[in-house]
Every structure is written in structure tokens, then in C-alpha cells.
Amino acid sequence: MVLDISTLLLGFQFTSPGPIIVEIGPITLRWYGLLIATAVLIGVSLSQYLAKRRNVNPELISDLSIWLVIGAIPAARLYYVLFQWSEYSQQPGRIIAIWQGGIAIHGAMIGGTLAALIFAKVNQISFWQLADLVSPALILGQAIGRWGNFFNSEAFGRPTDLPWKLYIPPVNRPPALANFEYFHPTFLYESLWNFIVFALLITLFFRSLSGKPRLRVGTLFLTYLMAYSCGRVWIEGFRIDSLMLGPLRIAQVVSLSGILIGLAGLGWLYLMKRPLPDVVASPQTD
Template sequence: MLIHPQFDPIAIQIGPVAIHWYGLMYLIGFGLVWLVGTARIHAGQTALSRKDLEDLIFYCVFGVVAGGRLGYTLFYQPSYYLSHPLEILYVWNGGMSFHGGLIGVLLAIALFARLRQRRFLEVSDFLAPLIPLGLAVGRLGNFINGELWGRPSDVPWAMVFPQVDATPRHPSQLYEMALEGIVLFLLLWWFSRRPRPVGQASALFLIGYGVFRFGVEFTREPDGFLGLLSAGLSMGQWLSVPMIVAGLILFAVAGRRRIQHT
């Protein structure tokens, strides 16, 4: 049995200025997206320029934060935030939704594509292999913070989260980091090394994330204020189903098109 290390939530403190681990993970995540995106540009895997990448990341930062926060308030606690609307702005209190953040990123991509007169799917195909790196770092941040813990388990690597109780649990944050982050990145990186029909890389991201998230949710403790929903599934699983369906449809439709570079 393992015990969660109980990290100090503050990663760096310089006088009165404190940088929390979760905020640092966001910075590292976007930094990795910039680094790997630059490598794809230099390899000639896209017609986008380095300036395009930097502008796209700028738009996506706002998409992730605004979409993630609004998604959490609408998907997870709508009644509470309808009664306390100002608290929607209290991002520092926690409460972000990946699915809401994804919607925010899609809107950011749509705005970028419109302003640069590029096709939406061309831009999303370029970005799709980069996103899992940010997700991996984000899940590591969840683990460091000791949040989003797993369900009780007797597996040899089960971990006690003292801030919750003395029950050994799945370290589900690390499962998500491995599957939604590292494995999905490797899959999309391999897939995108060769020219593919426009839209298929984006579709594979939707399918891959949706399947991995759906599976890991069986080991993750559902939110206490929601519990399990219809068919014994969590909110995260129900939100992942449309991703999988949309990804399968897009992959099939895109497969009928001619192969093109992004």
C-alpha cells in the first residue's frame, strides 16, 4: 500500500508571490505544446508558421480557462452557480471541466481559422497531436494536489489519500496521465507522421480521449455532489460518449476524402 506524498500546494514562493503547482502545470503544458508544435513546423508537417502557432496558443489559453470553468459550472453544479453567479469567476477555488475546456479550444480554433482564412479541420489536425502533452501535465498537477482521487481498491499499487480517508484507492490521476496523456500523444504522433485525410487526426483525438476517459472513470471516485448517473455511469463518462460518436463519424467521413497535408 502506498501513501500520497502530500505535496505542498505552493511550488515556488518568492516573497509574497506564490506560484501553485496547478498553475505551474498549465504553464508547462502550454510550453510543451509550443515546443512540439515548433518541431512539427520545422519538420514541414504543416503550412502554419511559428507566429501562427504562438497566436493559436494565445487563443487556446483563453479557450481552456473560460471553457473549462463554464463547462464545470454548467455540467457539474449548475444549480449552485445559478444561485451564486459571481463565484463562476472564482477560478482559484478550483472546478474546471476538460469537456468544457475542449469546447472553448474548438471555439478558439474556429476564431483563429476564420481570421487566418484557414480551414478549421486543418488547424485542429495540427493541434490534435499536441494536446495530450498538456493533458498529461495537467493530470500530474491533479496528483500533486491530491485531488480527483480514485475509488477504493485492493490492487498492489493502491494509494491512501490522507486528506480523504485511510482507504487505499486507485491513483486514477496517474492512469489518466498515462492514457489520456502519454499513450494518446504517442498514438497521435505516430498517426500524424504520414499525410492523412484532413480531419482524421482530430477524429482520432476525440475517439482516443473519449475511450480512455470512459475507461478510467470506472476507477475514479465520482463527484460527491453528483454520484453516478443513469446506467451507473459518471458525468465524465456521459460527456465522453458524444466525443467517441463524433470522432467515429468524422473519421469515417474524412476517410472518403483525398489525403492532404495540414
């Protein structure tokens, strides 16, 4: 008999309690929305603190966060819907039902990057500086947000009998796998990977303030892009619900592109000797 790891640690089967926290009349509070809101609030607070340590006005982060939400969330939904158009074209009313899940992080990254570029241009501040300050918060938010997939019983992987297997209710199983009960918890794999990437970025950030190592502005963002993409490439291989373009898993293609862009960007920062500033520590001690 294979025992779930949560049974060992917590005394109950590793299975989602469902997507809804509470319903009060017409008001429904869902885990997915709560986790996204929590991730945004934590991310903004963290980025403001990091901005202070790099001598950047933290109020800029507050303004930027609005742009990022406006740019990222609709883009994440649009990205997902476009690659699932055969499904949503039959039920167009579901296109705006973002609370049911179905957003793509790569869409959010594209939309958020475009929003940040425009914001930086309007406010005459370095995009690279903003990207560095936001990157640790982004990956932390991704780590938190992935748990929304757990509560929705989605974004799971192939059937498995491993100790950390995840029970999926029959209604959420693909028809071809209806006889299987347990699957790879790929949401958990990615959440854990993202926490590791967050630890790497935040360590680099604070060590760079003392010049050990001596980082150039933009390094954290490019490191985030490469590190997250490395994890997503192999984790996506477990998924059974990947967005596809013919025989290709879109997330893997985009992630491989992200790794190459990150490598090229680091080469541009360090090898080409571009006139971008080094990280400057704040004299504050808080």
C-alpha cells in the same frame, strides 16, 4: 501488507507533498498553475515544430495559442462550476479560484474548439489543418496537467489496496469514505493513457509525412478525439467525484459522444471523398 509501488521504486510513500511549492509574502506558487503553464509552453513549441513539417507558418500557432487559452481555460472552469453549482452558489467567491483546481477538460475542449473555428475563419486557414497540428500537443498537455490533481489530492477513485494505491489526506476525503486511507490514482491512469495517445498521434504524424500511411488532413484530430474518449470512458468509472446529471456521469456521456463524432468524422473524410487535401510533407530536414 500491501506495499506502495512508489516505495519500491523511490523509497517513499506515494502521497502528495501538497499543492503549494513556495510562499513568499503575498505570492504563492502552486503546482497546479506551474504544470498548466509548463504544458502550454511545451504544447506551443511542439505545435510550431509540427507546423513547419506540414508547410504551415508556425507564427499562426503562436497566435492560435492565445485564442485557445482565452477560449479553453474559462470554458473549462465554467463547465465545472455549472455542474457543481449547488456548491459554488453558496461560496461565489470561489468561482474564480481556479488555482485551487476544478476545471473540466471537456469544457476546455469545447471552448478551445470554438476558439479554433473562429480563428480559422478569421485567418482563412483550414480548421482541420490547425486541429491536426494542435492535437498531439493537447494530449501531451493533458498528460502533464493531470499531475496537478495529484498535488491537490483530488480526482482520485474508489478505495483500493492495490500496490499502486494513493494516500489521500483526511481533509480531502469524502465524508462517507473518511475511514479509508488509500484510493485509486485515477489522475495517474489518465496521465498514462494520454501519454500513450500522444505516442500514437506523433507516430502517425511522422509516418504520414512519408505517405505511410497516407492520411487526410483532420485524421489526427479525430483520432485524438476517439482515443482520448475511449480512455476517459473507463477511467471515469473509477472516479468518486464525477460531475453528474441525474444518474449519469457527464464525462462518460460526453466521451461516448466524442467516440461517435470521431467515427462519423473519419467516415466523412475517407468514405465520402470530400475535397480535403492529403498531408503534405515539408522539404525541411530539421
